[in-house]
Amino acid sequence: MDTRLLQTVARGTDSGKAMIATATALACVINGDTMTDVLRQATWLILAITVLIIVQVVATAVSVKRLGRG
Template sequence: MIALAVVLACVINGDTMTGVLRQVTWLVVAVIVLITVQAIATRLPQSRVKPVVDV
C-alpha cells in the first residue's frame, strides 16, 4: 500500500523514482543521526551546579 502511494505521488508530482529514493535515503540518514545524538546525550554527565536566579 505504501509503495503504491509513493508511485502514485511520483506520477502526480512528476518526480522520478530515483529522486524519491535519494530523498528517502537522506531522510533515513538524518533519522539515524538524530537517534545517535539523542542516545549520546542521555549518556553525558549532567551539570550539578544550580543556576542563580535573580528575582
C-alpha cells in the first residue's frame, strides 16, 4: 500500500469546519430532517448550556458567601 497517497489525502482533509458542516448536512438528508430542525436543536442546546453555567456561577458565589470569604 502506498502511504504517500494516504498522507496527501490526510493533508487535504485538515479543514475540520467544512467536514463538520458536510457531515451535518449529510445527516439531515439521511434522517429526513431539515436544517431548521437542526438549528432549533442547536439553539436549545446553547440555551441549556448557558443556564447550567449561570447556575454553576450562582452556586459558587453563594457557597463562597456562606463560608465567609466574600
